Amino acid sequence: MNNFKFEKIAQSIEEKIHRGIFEVGHKLPSVRAACNEFAVSPSTVFKAYYELEAKGLIEARNKSGYYVSLSATQLKKVKHLNEKVTSTKNSATKAKNVDEMIEEMERSKLGDIKVDFSSATPSVEMLPIKKLYKSLQTSILHEKYNLIPYENPIGSIELRKQIILQTIRGSKVNPVDDVVITAGCLEAIGICINILTENGDNILIADSSYYNIISLLKNKNVNIHTYDFNQSLNFDSKAFEQVLIEKKISLCLITSNFHNPTGATLDTSAKQKIVSIATQNNINIIEDDVYGDLYFEKNKPTTLKQFDTEGIVYYCSSFSKTLAPGFRIGYCITGRKSQEFAKQKRLLSLSTNSITQAALVDFMKTGRFDLNLKNLRKQLHLNMLKYGNAILNYFPSEINIEIPKGGYVFWIEFSASFDGYEFYRKVLKEKILITPGEIFSANGYYKNFIRISYSKPYNEKIDGALKQIGNLARKHVITKKLPLAMYKKT
Structure with a gap:
């Protein structure tokens, strides 16, 4: 009898989706509400929702419920x-x-x-503009004259602590001094390119890449080679290593999660293999993970940096995609050339805006960022x-x-x-x-x-x-x- 009931519920909802009564993004009734509506047990409702989810008609969101997805047709x-x-x-x-x-x-x-x-x-x-302004006002009020002089060239120590807590959860602990604050993610990537390449080096990037990164590389005297990193579900370790060796690659530049423009994400196994092979061949990696916090599934995706044991991965990101593009606050969790990175940052722009750094610290400490x-x-x-x-x-x-x-x-x-x-x-x-x-x-x-x-x-x-x-x-x-x-x- 239960089977008939859950099928009937699923069919009723499916018809409403196909007829446009329930549009894409529409939230379905909670399990409790559906139990009351259809006079059935929670297990029957769950079966109905699982049936619809298996067809691709609805999708579950963590701690939020079930929503209409793109229809099967x-x-x-x-x-x-x-x-x-x-x-x-x-x-x-x-x-x-x-x-x-x-x-x-x-x-x-x-x-x-x-x-x-x-x-x-x-x-x-x-964006939470009012709360962001409140953090700006609070930081200016409390810090007062401390925000007028140049900030530490590698960035506010409090912000660097917050970034370590926020970014590489579950991995080996990175020292706070490995974090350098930059004017956006692009500056972090640019500094990495400067310290990790020499004239004539061979650089490996994805088949399609963010155009400003391509422009950065074209302004260097390096040879650009491409690789299809989108094939991560069937990642061929031997083929990847062969490309590294044959092309004499010295640096890989990889967007690990929600790649711009394709939206593709490397799976965890591929990330582990890439870092392992690069480590064995003494090849550095610049990881661009500027979109990593913007995941739709239950858990945050892994990073290449999490599998780095030898300091070959330089993790670059920013707050431009998650909170305040105009703040121009990015960062790099550096690798084994952390001192060279810090020196390049100091010579390039001396320091990064102290007021926006202080505001971000307040915003993160109060739990507003999460x-x-x-x-x-x-x-x-x-x-x-x-x-x-x-x-x-x-x-x-x-x-x-x-x-x-x-x-x-x-x-x-x-x-x-x-x-x-x-x-x-x-x-x-x-x-x-x-x-x-x-x-x-x-x-x-x-x-x-x-x-x-x-x-x-x-x-x-x-x-x-x-x-x-x-x-x-x-x-x-x-x-x-x-x-x-x-x-x-x-």
């Missing part, structure tokens, strides 16, 4: 990037001038934009579901996307003939800003990709803009269909 449209990226990147033509594309896009952000889908940072609507992270993750997860639902409804059916498990962005793949940069310019004419995929490649690949951020709460304006992009994409796909001969690999 929509999930059939979704294909993982692992199946598609390798063949697509080989067939894509090289960029006309990626640096000019980046400059053009940055200028566009300053123009008359109605909706900006290009920013992978939190919108002010999702609460902010919890709320931000919840809001971003809801955003992702809403945006994803709209993209799958409005965009051409041929697209491929991967459902992110954290972070801010969707990485959207179109057919091989699609020109993402040309499409970006069409969308820009409508005062909507997206990011063309081509700018994330050191080799001019990913021409048929775009990146869309879900950093703003979903509303009618967002929905209308996504619908407009989808309509433009359908027209663009039709006009760009080319004969098969044009798809030959180059």
Whole structure:
């Protein structure tokens, strides 16, 4: 009888989802409320919810309940990037001038934009602005004249203590002096590149990488090589080590969690293998984990730094993606060249803003930061579901996307003939800003990709803009269909 009851409950909820009564992101009744509504036991409700979860119709959120996910019919449209990226990147033509594309896009952000889908940072609507201002006021009131002189070049000791407590939980303890405060994560990565490379060195990065990091490397006299780190579920240790040896790699630059732009995360086994192989071959790693706190599943993902026993991993992150982009507070948990890092930081900018550091200390000590992270993750997860639902409804059916498990962005793949940069310019004419995929490649690949951020709460304006992009994409796909001969690999 129970089986019949749980199936009936599951079917009732499934029908409401398919009919649009329960929309993506809708919270289902609690187990207790469902027991009262259907006059059944908790075990029957759990069975019904497990049945719906197995179908991909709902998802559980830690200590929050069950929510409607992307529907099963929509999930059939979704294909993982692992199946598609390798063949697509080989067939894509090289960029006309990626640096000019980046400059053009940055200028566009300053123009008359109605909706900006290009920013992978939190919108002010999702941040605890009043509490943040309170911490600013408190720190200024209590510290007074202590905030006027230069701060310690490696940063406030209290902030560095908080970062150690917050960041690498469960790993071996890092000394506070291993932490250096920087003006954002990018500065931390830049300093790492300076101290860990020499002219002519061979550097290994992901096939697609944050464009400002690529620009940093291009300004150095180094050779850039790429590797498909997205294949972490079937990580081939021998193939990875072979690349390191054959290319004579001296440094790897890896985004371990919620990679920008793909959203991919290395699984724990792959992280362990990467660090082990790099250690055996005496190769340093810069770990970019700027999105690591923005996970949607139950537990925070592991880091490469957690498996580092010899000081080869330089862990870089910031508060720009989680709290206050304008504070420009980043940090590096350094490796064996910690003194060289501290010296480079001092020579580069002497010290980092003392007032914002003090405010962050107050914000973290009072427990506000943990609460902010919890709320931000919840809001971003809801955003992702809403945006994803709209993209799958409005965009051409041929697209491929991967459902992110954290972070801010969707990485959207179109057919091989699609020109993402040309499409970006069409969308820009409508005062909507997206990011063309081509700018994330050191080799001019990913021409048929775009990146869309879900950093703003979903509303009618967002929905209308996504619908407009989808309509433009359908027209663009039709006009760009080319004969098969044009798809030959180059």
